[in-house]
Amino acid sequence: MLRFISELPQDKPIAGVHSVPVLENGNLIMVWDRDEQALTTIGGRVERGETLDEALDREALEEAGVVLGKERIPFACWYWQETNSYTVWLLTRVESFLDMPQGFEKTGYVVMNFPTAVGLVTKLEGEGERSRILTKAGQLTGRL
Numbered sequence: 001m002l003r004f005i006s007e008l009p010q011d012k013p014i015a016g017v018h019s020v021p022v023l024e025n026g027n028l029i030m031v032w033d034r035d036e037q038a039l040t041t042i043g044g045r046v047e048r049g050e051t052l053d054e055a056l057d058r059e060a061l062e063e064a065g066v067v068l069g070k071e072r073i074p075f076a077c078w079y080w081q082e083t084n085s086y087t088v089w090l091l092t093r094v095e096s097f098l099d100m101p102q103g104f105e106k107t108g109y110v111v112m113n114f115p116t117a118v119g120l121v122t123k124l125e126g127e128g129e130r131s132r133i134l135t136k137a138g139q140l141t142g143r144l
Contacts (some may be wrong), residue, residue, distance in 0.1 A: 001078065001079050001130045002076060002077075002078050002132060002133070003076070003077060003079075004075060004076050004136055005074055005075060005076060005077050005088075006074065006075070007074060008052070008074050008077075008088060009077055009086050009088070012079070012085055012086055013084075013085045013086070014046060014052060014077075014085065014086045014087070014088055015045060015080070015083060015085035015087065016043065016044060016045050016046060016058070016084065016085075016086070016087030016088070017043050017046055017052050017055045017056050017088055017089075017090070018041040018042060018043025018044075018059075018087065018088070018089045018090070018098065019042050019043055019056055019059075019060060019068060019072070019089070019090050019091075020041055020042075020089060020090070020091050020092065020133070020134070020137040021042060021060065021064075021066055021068060021092045021093065021094045022091065022093055022094065022137075022141055023093075023094050023111065023115055024093075024094075024114065026114075026141060026142075026143050027111050027112060027113050028079055028112065028113075028114060028117055028134075028137070028138075029042065029064055029066060029094065029109050029111055030042070030087045030108070030109065030110050030112070031063045031064050031106040031107075031108065031109050031110070031118060032079075032106060032107050032108055032109075032110065033106055034106065034107050038124065038125065038130075039110065039117075039120060039121055040125060040130065041089060041130075042059055042060050042063045042064055042066070042106075042109075043056065043059050043063075043087075043089075043134065044059045044063075044073075044141050049103030052088070053072065053090035053117040054114050055091065056072065056092070058067065059096065060092075062106075063100065063106040063109075064085070064100060064106065064108075064109040065097055065098045065100035065109075066094055066096075066097060066098075066101055066109070067094070067095045067096045067097070067098060068092045068093065068094065068095060069092060069094070069095045071092065071093060072090040072091070072092050073090060073091040073092075073140070074088055074089070075089055075090065075091055075136055075137060075140055076088070076133050076136055076137075077089070077098065078129070089133055089137070089139055091140055091141065098129075113143065114134065114135075114137070114141070114143040114144045115138070115144060116141075117134050117138075118131050118134045118138065118144070121134060
């Protein structure tokens, strides 16, 4: 179940972490997931021994060749009953771009404004959790 937050949840483990990276001009970055066939936020599982920041940084590099800034604002979480854990979403800034690594599940990134991202995701998937996450992130940045 999706809920919006202002702090990281403390009652259960956080097993997944995603970011909505925002550029200086207010646009955001999303990635195309080859397996899921969906436009998605950057992120994935937290590996054993990793902090949330380390996982977020690793996923951003693997999936988009993006270096994230240090400011991370938690704004959404999804509770997975099957694993009794959370996936969290953080609003971040893009610090820089590197070459995108080859061989990962994402095939590239897309830069767009928040209204376009919400519209595209809604058109591809219908109104759902991903569009709600993007809408909340856009509201927090003042771009929606």
